[in-house]
Amino acid sequence: MADRSDMGVDAAARLAWYQGVAPYQWWVFIVGAMAWLFDCMDQRLFTMVRTPALSQLLGLAKTTDKVDDYATYATAATMIGWAVGGLFFGIVGDRWGRVKTLSASILVYSLFTGLCGLATTGWDFCLYRFLMGGGIGGAFAASATLIAETMPDHSRSTCMGLFSALSVLGNMLGLAIGSRVFDPGKLYFAGLLGSSGIDGWRLAFFVGALPALLVVLVLQSLRESERWQQARRTASENLERQLGDMGSLFRDPRWRRNTIVAVCMATAGIVGVWGVGFWSPELIEYALTPPDFERLSVGQKDALSAYITQVKFRGNLLQDIGGFLGILSFAPIANRIGRRRTFAGAFVIAFALIAYVFLRLNSAFDAYILLPIMGYFNLCIMGGLVVYLPEIFPTRLRSTGTAFGYNVARLSSAVVMLMRNHIRDLLTALEFEHPFRVAAVMVSGLYFVGLLVLLWAPETKGQPLPEE
Structure with missing residues (x-):
């Protein structure tokens, strides 16, 4: 089924944003929005548990300047990784395609969110945050671009607004997991996972690794947009119009x-x-x-x-x-x-x-x-x-x-x-x-x-x- 509307411009203009959208187009929107929602969940998990985590890793009280400094380093590392990964995956998304890039970036942000729960020092915690940030940038660019190219023109702006809004639900989910489901300062499963149990902040990060399962849906059910496939054919015929060419x-x-x-x-x-x-x-x-x-x-x-x-x-x-x-x-x-x-x-x-x-x-x-x-x-x-x-x-x-x-x-x-x-x-x-x-x-x-x-x-x- 085509992922672009065959209707004329006048007919499309008379439709509500949710009309004339094919089932496959809705599925692309749902999967892409889920990828970004869980991405934002992982970001909020970090903001909720970073101070308790670093307090324990550094062996210092939460209010000390050194803990605050490391929290700043970890946050900045996430943003720098986000930028570097976003640029890399952005170019890759134009060359490899949106679907493969989205799958790879979901794996990256999920894997390194989970590894934050295994950190033993402040510096390896910051390193995992940098690498996790790379996946965040890739997931956003790939999912947003795939949805924008797949939805009909009369639906695109509203669907992109919904896509962005659903990220806030991810924030709320991360807020709940990092403060209500698992208290970052408490121990859980004592006797099952060690004599004293495992820290709540570590469990919260482990939950953040679960979105990796979303990759199965992405790879098995999504295909590249017609717009990207046409651009790829054009690029193969015209060296001056290559995909993902930063110089252009x-x-x-x-x-x-x-x-x-x-x-x-x-x-x-x-x-x-x-x-x-x-x-x-x-x-x-x-x-x-x-x-x-x-x-x-x-x-x-x-x-x-x-x-x-x-x-x-x-x-x-x-x-x-x-x-x-x-x-x-x-x-x-x-x-x-x-x-x-x-x-x-x-x-x-x-x-x-x-x-x-x-x-x-x-x-x-x-x-x-x-x-x-x-x-x-x-x-x-x-x-x-x-x-x-x-x-x-x-x-x-x-x-x-x-x-x-x-x-x-x-x-x-x-x-x-x-x-x-x-x-x-x-x-x-x-x-x-x-x-x-x-x-x-x-x-x-x-x-x-x-x-x-x-x-x-x-x-x-x-x-x-x-x-x-």
């Missing part, structure tokens, strides 16, 4: 402009989201910890710590829910008013919200009200990138261009995270009253890079995927 992104003026647009927009979105994603739990800690914390009794400290942990869990869950709704919202809004206008509004509002939230949040009530609103606009941008980036590259460069844009941005995110403590120290030296809060607002200023580059971004509303 910069030789042709049109693709060079679109590559620069993709890099700048993705940098604004990813740095903003990762800055919020990794600093909002710390914002809650900062806001709810009283200045006289060290004067409290041990019992009072324990009670307060338990309360703050609970607020973090609830705040992150609400932020994920807001993000889910934000991602779902992008496609219908963009289909009505256009991609560029939707991005412009989201960039401005996201910056304003980060500034307000990080400068004003002072209570649990504030967290429960403000974080989901902030999450809505932050992740609305990420949902937009999933829809938009595949729409500005031709088939032979679609995976390569999408991956290049995202992964240069991820390298930028890694740099920002590694500089986090230096930014705070600088603001402290300059005698800012709340250096942590001001640093978050400074990072979110990168949204204006995305706003500026929209001047050169092509409008793709109602347009078919570009070809040469």
Whole structure:
């Protein structure tokens, strides 16, 4: 069965997004979305258990600076691996095909997530995170490109928005596994797996290896899109139009402009989201910890710590829910008013919200009200990138261009995270009253890079995927 609609343009325009979609096309969407959902589950597992894991591996208390430093190293290693793997698998996805690349990347992120549960030192933990990150980048680029090329034109933007939104469900699943199913600080199966049992954080990572089973579905039930097969035939006949040719992104003026647009927009979105994603739990800690914390009794400290942990869990869950709704919202809004206008509004509002939230949040009530609103606009941008980036590259460069844009941005995110403590120290030296809060607002200023580059971004509303 063909994976492209045979209907005329006028007939397709009259259909709702879910009409005229073949069963096989729905299956491609389901499998691709599952690959990304489980990928995001593994990412959230890491954020929930990294500090308890490193505390045990280093033999230090969770609040020590060295544990915090290693948590930063591990997170940055994940982002760098994500970038390197995303670039590699992006090119491979255009040359090998989307299906083989998706299978390989799922195996990589699942295998090395599981190996994190076998880590014995802080450095091998960071190494596994780097290698796991390589699989994350590949899975996203391959699955997003396969879905974009398989779904009919009238369904594509909405399906890409749903694809992105389902990633938030993966975040929620990882949040539950890493905090409710297995408490990272507890021991399980005592007597069955050693006399003392096995740490909850290790079991959480082992669960993260299970998505490897998804490879069976991918290899047995999916085939390459007609668009990719046609691009492959063209490449075999024309050496100037090779699949996955990185140089073509910069030789042709049109693709060079679109590559620069993709890099700048993705940098604004990813740095903003990762800055919020990794600093909002710390914002809650900062806001709810009283200045006289060290004067409290041990019992009072324990009670307060338990309360703050609970607020973090609830705040992150609400932020994920807001993000889910934000991602779902992008496609219908963009289909009505256009991609560029939707991005412009989201960039401005996201910056304003980060500034307000990080400068004003002072209570649990504030967290429960403000974080989901902030999450809505932050992740609305990420949902937009999933829809938009595949729409500005031709088939032979679609995976390569999408991956290049995202992964240069991820390298930028890694740099920002590694500089986090230096930014705070600088603001402290300059005698800012709340250096942590001001640093978050400074990072979110990168949204204006995305706003500026929209001047050169092509409008793709109602347009078919570009070809040469």
